[in-house]
Amino acid sequence: MLRYKKIFINNHCNNHCLHCSYQKKGLLQPSIESIISKVIPEDHDGVEFYGGEPTLRDDLLPIIQTAKSNGFRRIKLITNGRLFSNIHFLQNIINSGCNIFEIKLWGSNSQLHDGITQTYGSFIETLRGLDNLVRFSEERFICIRIPICKQNYSDLENTVAMVLGFEINRIVLSFTDYNLSIKKAMFHIRNAINISIFNRVWILTEGLPFCVMNGLEPHIIEIYTGWNNIENRVFQKHKNCGECIFKEFCPGIEKDYLNRFGEDEFLPIKENKYFSDIKMVYE
Numbered sequence: 258m259l260r261y262k263k264i265f266i267n268n269h270c271n272n273h274c275l276h277c278s279y280q281k282k283g284l285l286q287p288s289i290e291s292i293i294s295k296v297i298p299e300d301h302d303g304v305e306f307y308g309g310e311p312t313l314r315d316d317l318l319p320i321i322q323t324a325k326s327n328g329f330r331r332i333k334l335i336t337n338g339r340l341f342s343n344i345h346f347l348q349n350i351i352n353s354g355c356n357i358f359e360i361k362l363w364g365s366n367s368q369l370h371d372g373i374t375q376t377y378g379s380f381i382e383t384l385r386g387l388d389n390l391v392r393f394s395e396e397r398f399i400c401i402r403i404p405i406c407k408q409n410y411s412d413l414e415n416t417v418a419m420v421l422g423f424e425i426n427r428i429v430l431s432f433t434d435y436n437l438s439i440k441k442a443m444f445h446i447r448n449a450i451n452i453s454i455f456n457r458v459w460i461l462t463e464g465l466p467f468c469v470m471n472g473l474e475p476h477i478i479e480i481y482t483g484w485n486n487i488e489n490r491v492f493q494k495h496k497n498c499g500e501c502i503f504k505e506f507c508p509g510i511e512k513d514y515l516n517r518f519g520e521d522e523f524l525p526i527k528e529n530k531y532f533s534d535i536k537m538v539y540e
């Protein structure tokens with residue numbers, strides 16, 4: 258399993274995304290001392306810096322350098338990538354030791370993306386950053402994180418097709434908007450997954466249970482990372498889980514989602530061709 262030590266480093270952001278959970282939580286700005294005190298591997302060999310927008314910190318380079326000198330092999334930034342439109346800035350980040358970049362993208366065009374980030378020009382800057390990033394072919398692993406929400410779910414196929422035009426390594430489709438029905442979004446999620454598979458780019462889902470995947474179960478990211486990769490999710494089993502072969506690996510459905518939509522769309526899985534392979538990952 259790939260386990261990252263997750264460290265929150267910035268409560269500021271240059272986007273104002275409609276679905277930003279950090280704005281809602283009102284987290285305090287951590288000091289450099291408190292961050293450095295956490296940048297210790299313990300039982301992790303990867304570290305993930307997130308915000309807000311981590312690249313807006315003036316002291317980001319020493320933070321990454323500390324992670325490197327303390328022995329982390331995988332150093333990841335979760336970012337909107339806008340500041341990477343300045344290639345010198347990006348070069349410094351790479352030189353300091355960051356080797357994994359997860360870029361958040363909300364849509365395939367500026368109208369949709371900027372509408373959700375509520376920041377005019379953010380789409381074009383993120384794409385410029387991505388374009389710069391792919392130039393550093395040796396030193397980086399690029400993941401595109403597409404949060405799925407009410408505003409963008411019908412554009413997922415276009416967004417995936419668009420990012421496949423860049424030399425990226427992985428895509429994550431993250432379901433975190435509990436006002437959107439999974440049933441409604443699943444048609445587009447499946448299409449987006451198949452487009453990426455067809456183009457031989459690794460694609461994973463986040464926030465979706467086994468019982469909606471219908472043959473795409475190995476694409477669930479939580480199989481490889483654990484179910485705590487999104488903070489503050491509260492899972493709940495429902496009346497159908499008892500009969501499901503995945504019940505020992507699956508924590509159920511997000512509580513807020515169940516309260517809103519109920520459990521009728523989550524039918525128990527009685528058999529599945531990937532079950533024994535997935536079970537092996539947990540053993």
Ligand code: SF4
Nearest residue numbers: 467468498501504507
């Ligand atoms: S039926 Fe329950 S245990 Fe089975 S995959 Fe769905 S949520 Fe998980």
